[in-house]
Every structure is written in structure tokens, then in C-alpha cells.
Amino acid sequence: MELLHELSRDRLLSTIIFDPGCVQINSNIKRVSDYQFRKEIEVGFEMSWLKAMREKEPPEPVNPIGTVVIGTLHPEVMDTAKDMVRRSLKLAQFKTVDVGKGVSPATFASKAREVNADIIVVSVLLTAAKENLPKLISAMELEGLKGKTVIIGGAAVTKEDADKIGALFGKTREDAVVLAKKAIEQKRTRT
Numbered sequence: 001m002e003l004l005h006e007l008s009r010d011r012l013l014s015t016i017i018f019d020p021g022c023v024q025i026n027s028n029i030k031r032v033s034d035y036q037f038r039k040e041i042e043v044g045f046e047m048s049w050l051k052a053m054r055e056k057e058p059p060e061p062v063n064p065i066g067t068v069v070i071g072t073l074h075p076e077v078m079d080t081a082k083d084m085v086r087r088s089l090k091l092a093q094f095k096t097v098d099v100g101k102g103v104s105p106a107t108f109a110s111k112a113r114e115v116n117a118d119i120i121v122v123s124v125l126l127t128a129a130k131e132n133l134p135k136l137i138s139a140m141e142l143e144g145l146k147g148k149t150v151i152i153g154g155a156a157v158t159k160e161d162a163d164k165i166g167a168l169f170g171k172t173r174e175d176a177v178v179l180a181k182k183a184i185e186q187k188r189t190r191t
């Protein structure tokens with residue numbers, strides 16, 4: 001059993017005891033042998049997380065329209081949202097290079113240079129990881145990537161946070177695709 005943590009959003013708080021073997025979850029909250037709910041919970045967010053975990057991996061694009069490096073910054077190890085965004089970008093025919101979770105700004109930037117990324121995408125659910133965004137921008141400058149398109153999104157960031165570091169901001173995985181496509185178009189018209 002793994003104690004997840006207190007979940008809060010808008011109305012309800014919950015603590016879930018979760019056994020990773022659990023497969024049976026639906027909106028009629030049930031008590032089954034593999035997992036228990038300690039309190040009444042609203043399942044909306046947990047459902048989106050579980051649904052995301054079950055998504056299929058899209059095929060590699062044959063003729064990628066651009067290369068995206070995507071990850072989460074130290075100390076964030078939550079990666080479900082990042083993977084959802086990555087899969088949407090992949091479906092939209094981007095080559096996606098997953099730098100992983102909880103990576104340092106320096107690792108992120110050096111991977112972006114190594115694969116000649118067109119776009120850097122950061123998923124930020126944890127406020128502590130948000131504090132590393134300015135360090136990512138500095139690390140990119142050190143790698144000669146000043147001005148490279150950065151797209152951020154996730155529960156812990158806002159458009160204001162993006163503006164502060166000269167990044168683009170999206171709320172959803174669909175926004176990530178729209179913004180990434182726009183960035184590629186702009187790059188093409190410049191060259």
C-alpha cells in the first residue's frame with residue numbers, strides 16, 4: 001500500500017490508500033479488496049490521472065514536423081501530465097524527446113542542445129519545480145539556446161509565470177499542440 005497524499009481541489013479533501021495493483025475504479029466509489037477510500041472523495045481529478053495512466057503510446061511520426069524536448073524539473077517526480085502532453089505532441093507529428101522527471105535545469109538544457117530541439121516543453125504541477133524555471137532559462141543561455149521557444153503548463157503555473165521567463169503558456173495538452181505548431185510555423189517563416 002502506498003499512501004498517496006491529501007488531495008484538494010475546490011470542494012473536497014481526500015486521502016487515498018492506493019495499491020498499484022488496483023484496476024477497478026469508477027464514479028460509483030466502491031470498496032474493493034485492492035484499495036480503500038478513507039473518506040468520501042470526488043473522483044474527477046483522480047479519474048483523469050488514472051485514465052491518463054492507461055493511454056496508449058502513439059506511433060513515432062514518420063516525417064516529424066519538429067523536435068520537442070519535454071520533461072519536469074527538479075524536484076517534481078509527477079509525470080502523468082507530462083506524458084499526456086508528450087503523447088499529444090507525438091500524435092500531432094512532433095518528434096518528442098522525453099528528458100524525464102525531476103531533471104536539473106542543466107540536464108534539460110543540454111539534452112535540448114544535443115537533439116537540436118525546436119521547442120522545450122515543461123510540465124509544472126509542483127510549486128517547488130516552478131522555482132527552477134528561471135534556472136532553466138539561464139542553463140539554456142549557457143548552452144547557446146537563448147530565445148529558443150519554451151512552453152510551460154500544469155497546475156502550478158500561470159500565464160504570468162510564463163511571461164516572467166519569456167515562455168509561452170498553455171492550460172491543456174491541446175494548447176501545447178497549438179502553441180508548438182505555431183512556434184514551428186513562425187520558425188519556418190523566419191527562415
Ligand code: B12
Nearest residue numbers: 008076077078079080081123126127152153154170173176
Ligand atoms: C496523481 C498525483 C500525484 C501522484 C503522481 C503520479 C505521477 N506519476 O504523476 C503522486 C502520488 C506520485 C503524487 C506525489 C506528490 N504530489 Co501530487 N498530485 C496528484 C494529483 C491528484 C493529480 C495530478 C495528475 O497527474 N493529474 C492528471 C493530469 C493529466 O492532469 P493535470 O495535472 O491537470 O494536467 C493537465 C493540464 O494541467 C495540462 N498540462 C500539464 N502539464 C502541461 C504542460 C504544458 C506545456 C501544457 C501546455 C499543459 C500542461 O495538460 C494536462 C492534460 O490536459 C494532483 C491534484 C490535482 N488535482 O491536480 C496532486 C498534486 C499535483 N500533488 C501535490 C503534491 C503536494 C504532491 C507531493 C509533494 C505530496 C507529498 N507530500 O509527497 C508529491 C510530489 C512529489 C514530487 N517531488 O513530485 C500538489 C501540488 C501542490 C503544489 N502546487 O505544489 C497537488 C496539486 C495536490 C494538492 N492539491 O495538494 N501526486
